[in-house]
Amino acid sequence: MKGGAIDVCDAYIKDQIGEIKAKVEGENVDYIIIQAGGKGTRLEHLTRNKPKGIVPVNNLPIVFHMFKKYPDKKYIIIGDYKNEVLEKYLEAFGGTTCISVKAQGQGTSAGLHQALEHIPAGKRFMFVWSDLILGEEVNIDETRGNVIGISRDFECRWSYKDGQFFEEPSMQHGVAGLFIFSDKEILAQAPQSGEFVRWLQGQNIGFEEMSLLDTVETGTLEAIRRISGHEGEYRCRPFNSIEVHDNILIKRPIDDQGKALAVNEVKWYSEVKKYNFDQIPIIYELNPLTMEKINGQNIYKAKLDTEQKKKVIDNLISSLEKLHGFTKEEADPYSIMDTYFYKTFTRLDKIRNLVPFALEKTININGKDYxxxxxxxxxxxxxxxNQCLYTCKSFSLIHGDCTFSNTMVDDKLNVIFLDPRGYFGSTELYGDVDYDWAKLYYSIDGDYDQFNNKNFELYIEENGVRLDIATNGWKELAPYYLSQLKGVDAQKIKFLHALIWLSLTTYAWEDYDSICGAFYKGVMLMDECLKDN
Known part of the structure; x- marks a missing residue:
């Protein structure tokens, strides 16, 4: 009798645990349809050359935030405006199982029936607007049945209350643009075009509400600027974070890429400290990298007159000559060819089918054929x-990325180097010194730092492109800079400058305009190099 009671109790507990587990686990959503149609006119210039779904927000195209959150789902992307760009971009960088369809109609219902053709009967799926970036706590796999996402942090044009749709704005009951359906048959009668929520209003579909806490809507230029706003003076790449405490700065990697880069950076700081190289911040700890907060500005931000700029150039050159002079080793030919040629064309090959006019022998840029x-x-x-492999006989300690974005100047015009690359090809710490000189030229003549901050205009037209990069204000000093480099071939620096721009294409992969702009800038520079020899 006693044993039977225990058995019954155990069975009851197991049943309850199973029920709780089922509630937590929910029913998996295997398919996600992203509605990425529409011109995205509220995003203004950001959608001049590309569809809204691949506009970058916080260093990641909008739809890629969904890919990152749910990497194992199967995606169907609905597009129309600039759909060819969308398809080619996803093919080059999507990295997930993805099918794209081109909508035939207008509105949020457009393309839905085409998308549903790729979802098996009886499978749950999500239908979501492309301009939503879901909050960290949102988990669609903890849901069951039909679900509607309700906004909590932004206003929506439609509301959902007591199981009914109302065309009235709401911050607390807003229809955010996320729907989960248990079977595609539910949408069999959905229209080919028009407003999806308006159609839902006339249906008798029961939904469970899901709160979309910390979800953001990126449908306007103002919203993207607000979301992407950088607090303070320090900008981060998506693979690291920076904390500032009084006069101390702490830099932490946040993913595998960041960890790999951090290893190289720490090795470089450790190495140059051996030689008492004082053009770096004071390093307090290596893990995490904890350093002095510099009382100065990035060079491209500093307001300097011509004579002050010349002084900064002189200080940059003397500081790098000091670094390069500490120690040398035999040059590695494989690192030279990899950095200057193989890496460059590997990156270019990845975007050849993506960038307009990249398949043509000449490209018209700013009214001229290149x-x-x-x-x-x-x-x-x-x-x-000829210019690199056969002429570079030794490697020196180099910075590897000494652009104006990675160098600072104080009120006495002293320069401080930050964010070292720490490698050159497959060689750690050492490399071709001309790579450093070319990286400085990249900022002085090439205005890289403005380009990096998206301060450029790109117009892709029927027969060519127009590219205008804002200036750092140092271009007139480029001849002076080259004249101060002793024993350096100016033509080689210009050649490396062109290669660096071409190589930037897929390093800037998260922004379609930056990919194209870097390519076109590199094309113009390389054209001059090809003429010169």
Missing amino acids: KNPFFYREKIKEDVR
């Missing part, structure tokens, strides 16, 4: 051999 580097690959390879 040679397309893809058609001069072997010539460029030979130039890398």
Whole structure:
């Protein structure tokens, strides 16, 4: 009798645990339809050349935030405006199982029936607007049945209360644009075009509400600026974070890429400290990297007159010459060819089908025809051999990324180097010193730092493109800079400058305009190099 009671009790507990577990686990959502149609006119210039779904927010295209949150789902992306760009971009960088369909109608219902053709009967799926970035606590796999996402942090045009849809704005009951359905048959009668929520209003579909806490809506330029706003003076790449405490700065990696880069950075700081190189911040700890907060500005932000700029250039050159002079080792030919040629064209090959006019022998940029580097690959390879491989006999300690974004200047015009690259090809710490000189030229003549901050205009037109990069204000000092480099081939620096821009294309992969802009800038610079030899 006693044993039977225990058995009954155990059975009851197991049943309750199972029920609780089922509630937590919910029913998996295997498919996600993202409605990425529409011109995105509220995003203004951000959708001039690309569809709204791949506009970057916090260093990631909008729809990629969903890919990152749910990497194992199967995606169907509905597009229309600039759909060819969307398809090619997803093919190059999507990294997930994805099918794209082109909507035939208008509105949020457009393309839905085409998308549903790719979902098996009886499978749960989510239908979501592309401009939503879901909060960390939102978990669609903890839901059951039909679900509607309700906004809590932003206003929506439609409301959902007591199981009914109302066309009235709401911050607390807003229809955010996220719906989960238990079976595609529920949407069999949905219209081919028009407003999806208006159609839902006339249906008798029961929904469970899901609170979308900390979810953000990115449908306007103002919203994106607010979300992407950088507090204070320090900007981060998506793979690291920066904390500032009084006069101390702490830099932490936040993903595998960040960890790999942090290893190289820490090694570099450790190495140059051995030689008492004082053009770096005071390093207090290496893990996490804890350093002195510099009382100064990034060089491209500093308001300097011409003579002050010359003084800064002189200080940059003397500081790097000091770094390069500490120690040397034999040059590694594989690192030279990898950095200057193989890496460059590996990146270019990835975007050749994506960038407009990259398949044509000449490209019209700002009203002038330029040679397309893809058609001069072997010539460029030979130039890398002649100008770099055969001339570089030794490697020195280098910074590797000494642009104006990674160097600071104080009120006495002293320069401080930050964010070292820490490698050159497969070689740690050491590399070709001309790579450092070219990276400085990249900021002085190339205005890289303005480009990096998205201060450029790109117009992709029917027969060519227009590219205008805002200036750092140092370009007129480029001849002075080159004249101060002793024993350095100015033509090689210009050649490396062109290669660096071409290589930037997929390093800036998260922004379609930056990919294209870097390519076109590199095309213009390489054209001059091809003429010169």
